[in-house]
Amino acid sequence: MERVAIIGVAQTKYQRNNPSSHDEMAFEVAQKALEDAGLSIEDIDNTVTCTNDFWDGRTISCMTITDASGSSKVPTTNVEGDGTLGALMGLMRILSGHFKTTLVVAQSKGSVGIPGLITNAIFDPLYERILGLDAINSAALQARIYMSKYGITEEQCARVSVKNHKNAKNNPYAQLPLDITVKDVLKSRMLADPIKLLDTSPVSDGACAVILSRQSATRKISRKPIWIKGVGHCSDTYHLGDRDLSDVSALKTAAKRTYDMAGISNPLKEISLAEVYDAFSYMELMWMEGLGFCERGGGGALIDSGITEMGGSLPVNPSGGVLSAHPVLAAGLARIAEAVLQLRGEAGSRQVAGAKVALAHGIEGACGQGHCVFVLER
Amino acid sequence: MGKRTAIVGVGQTNHRSKIPECNGQELIAIAVRRALDSSGLTIKDIDAVVVGNMDHFESINYVDMWSVLGFAGYMKPVLKVTTGGTTGSAVGHAAFYHASSGLFDVVLAVGWEQNSESDTTAAIVTHCEPLIERDFYGGAIGGLASQYSAYMDGYGATEEDAALVSVRDRHNAALYNPYAHLRKTITVEDVMSSPYIAYPLRLLHMCPRSDGACAVIFAGEEKAKRITDRPAWVLGVGNSHGTTYLGDAIAMPGLPSLEKASRDAYMMAGISNPFKQIDVAELYLPSASAGVAWMESMRFCEEGEGPKFIKSGVTNMGGELPINPSGGVIATNCIGATGLIRIGEAALQVMGKAEKRQVPAAKVALATGFGGCLWSDATILGSKPRLD
Amino acid sequence: MSSQKQEEKIEELLSISSIVDVPYNYNAGYYVSQYLRELKENRRILGVKCPKCQKVYVPPRVVCSRCFVQTKEFVPVSDTGTVMAFCVVTVPYTNPNTGEPKKLPFTCAYIKLDGSDSNIMHCLEEVDEKKIRAGMRVQAVFNEIRIGDHFTDIKHFKII
Numbered sequence: 040m041e042r043v044a045i046i047g048v049a050q051t052k053y054q055r056n057n058p059s060s061h062d063e064m065a066f067e068v069a070q071k072a073l074e075d076a077g078l079s080i081e082d083i084d085n086t087v088t089c090t091n092d093f094w095d096g097r098t099i100s101c102m103t104i105t106d107a108s109g110s111s112k113v114p115t116t117n118v119e120g121d122g123t124l125g126a127l128m129g130l131m132r133i134l135s136g137h138f139k140t141t142l143v144v145a146q147s148k149g150s151v152g153i154p155g156l157i158t159n160a161i162f163d164p165l166y167e168r169i170l171g172l173d174a175i176n177s178a179a180l181q182a183r184i185y186m187s188k189y190g191i192t193e194e195q196c197a198r199v200s201v202k203n204h205k206n207a208k209n210n211p212y213a214q215l216p217l218d219i220t221v222k223d224v225l226k227s228r229m230l231a232d233p234i235k236l237l238d239t240s241p242v243s244d245g246a247c248a249v250i251l252s253r254q255s256a257t258r259k260i261s262r263k264p265i266w267i268k269g270v271g272h273c274s275d276t277y278h279l280g281d282r283d284l285s286d287v288s289a290l291k292t293a294a295k296r297t298y299d300m301a302g303i304s305n306p307l308k309e310i311s312l313a314e315v316y317d318a319f320s321y322m323e324l325m326w327m328e329g330l331g332f333c334e335r336g337g338g339g340a341l342i343d344s345g346i347t348e349m350g351g352s353l354p355v356n357p358s359g360g361v362l363s364a365h366p367v368l369a370a371g372l373a374r375i376a377e378a379v380l381q382l383r384g385e386a387g388s389r390q391v392a393g394a395k396v397a398l399a400h401g402i403e404g405a406c407g408q409g410h411c412v413f414v415l416e417r
Numbered sequence: 418m419g420k421r422t423a424i425v426g427v428g429q430t431n432h433r434s435k436i437p438e439c440n441g442q443e444l445i446a447i448a449v450r451r452a453l454d455s456s457g458l459t460i461k462d463i464d465a466v467v468v469g470n471m472d473h474f475e476s477i478n479y480v481d482m483w484s485v486l487g488f489a490g491y492m493k494p495v496l497k498v499t500t501g502g503t504t505g506s507a508v509g510h511a512a513f514y515h516a517s518s519g520l521f522d523v524v525l526a527v528g529w530e531q532n533s534e535s536d537t538t539a540a541i542v543t544h545c546e547p548l549i550e551r552d553f554y555g556g557a558i559g560g561l562a563s564q565y566s567a568y569m570d571g572y573g574a575t576e577e578d579a580a581l582v583s584v585r586d587r588h589n590a591a592l593y594n595p596y597a598h599l600r601k602t603i604t605v606e607d608v609m610s611s612p613y614i615a616y617p618l619r620l621l622h623m624c625p626r627s628d629g630a631c632a633v634i635f636a637g638e639e640k641a642k643r644i645t646d647r648p649a650w651v652l653g654v655g656n657s658h659g660t661t662y663l664g665d666a667i668a669m670p671g672l673p674s675l676e677k678a679s680r681d682a683y684m685m686a687g688i689s690n691p692f693k694q695i696d697v698a699e700l701y702l703p704s705a706s707a708g709v710a711w712m713e714s715m716r717f718c719e720e721g722e723g724p725k726f727i728k729s730g731v732t733n734m735g736g737e738l739p740i741n742p743s744g745g746v747i748a749t750n751c752i753g754a755t756g757l758i759r760i761g762e763a764a765l766q767v768m769g770k771a772e773k774r775q776v777p778a779a780k781v782a783l784a785t786g787f788g789g790c791l792w793s794d795a796t797i798l799g800s801k802p803r804l805d
Numbered sequence: 806m807s808s809q810k811q812e813e814k815i816e817e818l819l820s821i822s823s824i825v826d827v828p829y830n831y832n833a834g835y836y837v838s839q840y841l842r843e844l845k846e847n848r849r850i851l852g853v854k855c856p857k858c859q860k861v862y863v864p865p866r867v868v869c870s871r872c873f874v875q876t877k878e879f880v881p882v883s884d885t886g887t888v889m890a891f892c893v894v895t896v897p898y899t900n901p902n903t904g905e906p907k908k909l910p911f912t913c914a915y916i917k918l919d920g921s922d923s924n925i926m927h928c929l930e931e932v933d934e935k936k937i938r939a940g941m942r943v944q945a946v947f948n949e950i951r952i953g954d955h956f957t958d959i960k961h962f963k964i965i
Contacts, residue, residue: 040519040520057832058832058834058835059832059834059835060831060832060833060834060835060836060837060867061834062661062834062866062867062868063834063835063836063867066867066868066875070875080873091472091478091479092471092472092473092478092499092543093472093473093478093827096543096547096827096829096831097543097544097547098471098472098473098474098501098540098541098543098544099471099499099500099501099544099788099789099790101499101500102501102544102658102661102790103546103661104661105658105659105660105661105870106660106661106866106868106869106870107661107867107868109873110658111658111659111660111661111870112870112871112873114655114656114657114681115656115658116498116500116507116510116511116656117498117499117500117507118496118497118498118499119472119481119497119498119499120479120481120496120497124496124497127496128496128498128511128514130518131514131515131518131520132514132518133518134419134517134518134519134520135419135420135513135514135517135518136419136517137419137514137517137654137685148832150830150832151829151830151831151832152827152828152829152830153827153828156826156827157478157827158478160472160476160477160478160825160827161477161478161479161482161483163477163483164476164477164821164823165821168823270520271494272494272495272496273492273493273494273495274482274485274490274491274492274493274494274495275491275492276485276486276490276491277482277483277484277485277486278486288492289492292492293494296494403479403481403482404479404481404482405479405482408482408485409482409495437818437820438818476823476825536898536899538896538898538899539898539899539900539901540901542898542900542901543901545926547829547831547902548831548833548837548841548954548955549837549840549864549925549926549955550926551901551902552900552902552956553911553913553914553926553927553928553956554913554926558892558894558896559892559894559913562892562894563890563891563892563913563914563915564890566890566891566892566939567889567890567939570938570939570940571939612895613893613895613934614894614895614896615892615893615894615895615896615913616892616893616934617892617934618892660870661866661870662862662864662866662923663915663926664863664915664923664924664925664926665862665870665923665924
């Protein structure tokens with residue numbers, strides 16, 4: 040694969056009820072990403088936006104941010120999916136040879152709608168919706184199946200929450216920096232057994248932007264380019280009943296493609312840090328297994344070992360992860376942005392020392408039906 | 418950097434106003450199977466899938482995930498592109514970028530719509546800015562009608578001029594395209610006696626609402642040559658989206674986004690005289706008025722000469738530049754598929770596989786996409802990897 | 806299959822009606838908030854000026870689409886302008902803001918207010934297309950009681 044780098048990143052401070060409108064948030068990150076890259080809008084020759092109609096309450100929701108993302112001036116497209124998929128589209132447009140520098144902007148405001156209704160609409164209108172499925176109770180099904188199959192405990196899931204909220208204290212963008220204990224998590228309000236309030240990501244408003252550029256175009260930028268070494272994406276089937284919800288084959292397939300491209304044979308040893316999409320605490324454990332950081336069923340032992348803590352040999356979610364801020368769509372792109380900051384050595388107090396290779400991960404659909412994985416290198 | 422890319426297979430459903438015996442996944446499956454059969458491929462040969470559809474029109478959030486059954490996306494890379502009316506062509510372009518990036522060899526593009534299941538206009542109206550534009554927006558029809566009223570006032574175009582476009586496209590669909598939704602011919606009198614939907618547009622000036630799906634298979638150069646000896650090479654692509662507020666762009670002559678998109682596509686393909694160098698065009702004309710007012714945007718004629726152009730007959734089958742041999746959007750509009758059908762039909766033309774609607778010796782074809790927010794895509798396909 | 810058998814088969818097909826009802830509470834954001842507040846309190850229409858190209862846009866928004874520069878200066882524009890394009894809508898559909906059938910006919914018009922470089926979308930009082938032409942001059946009619954809503958605070962535009 041030709042050399043393409045990420046040369047600019049920006050995020051809004053994530054919060055519930057951000058009084059800014061969608062386009063005001065999008066413009067903020069688009070401008071800041073350009074500043075970060077030392078570029079002006081004239082240097083951008085195409086854009087990719089990531090918006091979701093149901094979350095925004097507007098069909099063709101990308102239209103809201105056309106002007107604000109610079110998309111009314113250059114060729115553009117809209118990936119209605121996680122920000123990692125938007126970044127992938129931005130990458131492919133450059134690799135095609137037709138563009139040099141892509142601005143990718145992802146945003147959503149979870150506070151404008153009712154997440155339970157919006158995520159209920161993910162499910163099949165004839166068979167599943169009437170059951171009242173939504174993001175939280177479908178995740179509860181998955182958590183239960185996963186935990187029963189492999190003997191993962193609620194304490195082990197809680198440990199993910201404790202770690203990530205604590206990490207968030209070092210992240211000025213995070214919505215929920217918290218000092219909590221496993222006991223606090225276990226005592227928090229039950230939402231849908233076994234998922235409790237502190238096992239769950241918040242409702243967030245936010246935007247993220249990244250700028251990708253072909254190697255030949257990176258010479259004039261001000262910051263260290265961070266190279267994309269590998270990428271992969273893959274989808275499982277749709278109906279919950281058709282899936283083995285404890286299965287992570289889609290993630291494994293996406294990860295394998297990524298690792299092959301990046302020349303990684305031992306992820307646990309070769310990756311310095313990982314930013315993964317932990318919409319719920321149990322998910323981080325499952326994704327560790329799918330990414331090959333431990334064997335199947337080993338997620339619980341992994342969190343217990345301390346390897347994924349700050350200071351461990353493979354810190355996971357030094358930013359606080361999605362548990363600490365969940366602006367839908369932007370959250371996947373934010374994983375990439377955080378990975379970039381880490382590899383540049385610009386991650387402030389959440390910096391993983393000596394970070395050389397980072398993994399960023401995003402999910403799509405209910406219970407992680409689809410996955411997208413990036414490996415980045417300094 | 419980048420691979421030359423071609424279309425190697427096209428499949429579509431027999432579009433109708435209501436296909437109650439299929440759900441969306443099944444519609445997609447029909448189109449995908451036909452595309453695979455036409456190219457001698459199986460689903461195992463597909464390396465990645467790009468799908469497009471508007472969640473609100475189907476009332477399913479993350480509708481890409483719901484539709485994986487239709488295109489056998491199990492354990493495959495799947496990505497969704499959604500850009501309103503241009504979705505079909507945006508999906509086609511996205512599949513093109515997948516393949517030309519070199520990351521994927523054979524890419525399936527899927528566009529579909531089950532219009533009969535939803536209140537399309539209500540869904541479309543939500544694309545307007547909710548606090549400033551939504552209550553007054555007349556649906557996609559309203560935008561087009563406003564545009565044409567300005568063109569009529571500016572250049573003396575008439576409703577009858579637009580009616581000629583309806584007559585041409587419906588004639589083509591009826592005589593040549595078994596997949597089209599509306600397959601009866603109409604006359605100018607029929608159009609002019611149909612009721613107004615949104616002055617100055619009448620019922621028979623407008624596209625129908627159709628159920629249908631389309632699948633187009635793209636492949637990188639080496640694979641394309643192995644799959645078929647007559648691939649449809651992608652020579653040029655162009656895209657332009659308008660501004661966030663519709664009010665910023667309305668009442669400009671022609672369609673500025675189409676002008677920009679087609680200009681970029683022509684430049685990439687090396688086309689300097691579109692009217693002479695293009696053999697056939699499959700245009701996304703959501704209303705017959707577009708077939709009058711937008712011709713100058715693609716440099717088929719001079720500014721304001723739309724009425725003269727349609728009256729000349731050069732765009733009829735057998736003319737110098739046949740437009741919409743398939744019957745176009747006036748005969749079939751399954752929104753998420755429509756833009757992709759234009760690309761698929763243009764591909765069939767240069768592959769020599771357009772059956773009864775084949776324009777003889779078509780070597781270079783233009784396909785355009787349009788979205789209700791006044792966005793445009795343009796694609797140039799050729800029977801050779803490079804323009805002669 | 807014979808057409809009678811086909812008809813019978815199609816009758817066997819079921820369809821299920823359902824309504825997706827999701828309420829939204831949209832944030833106007835800073836720029837539109839200023840616009841709505843000015844309509845409500847002062848019966849004034851605000852635009853915003855791009856510091857680079859000097860174009861004035863109504864309604865106000867954070868960025869100039871041409872220059873990609875943040876707009877900062879609010880400028881009042883006239884309540885009188887020119888119809889740039891219009892259509893009289895008679896096609897029935899559900900108003901997604903209310904869930905009720907849309908009241909028909911109504912005239913959707915794009916109006917360039919004096920002092921503005923962009924057009925706003927609103928409705929005209931007149932619904933007979935024979936009486937409307939692009940280029941006509943129109944004036945905003947404000948409601949006596951205004952609530953900070955663009956659709957109700959400006960009732961419609963009348964031809965002058």
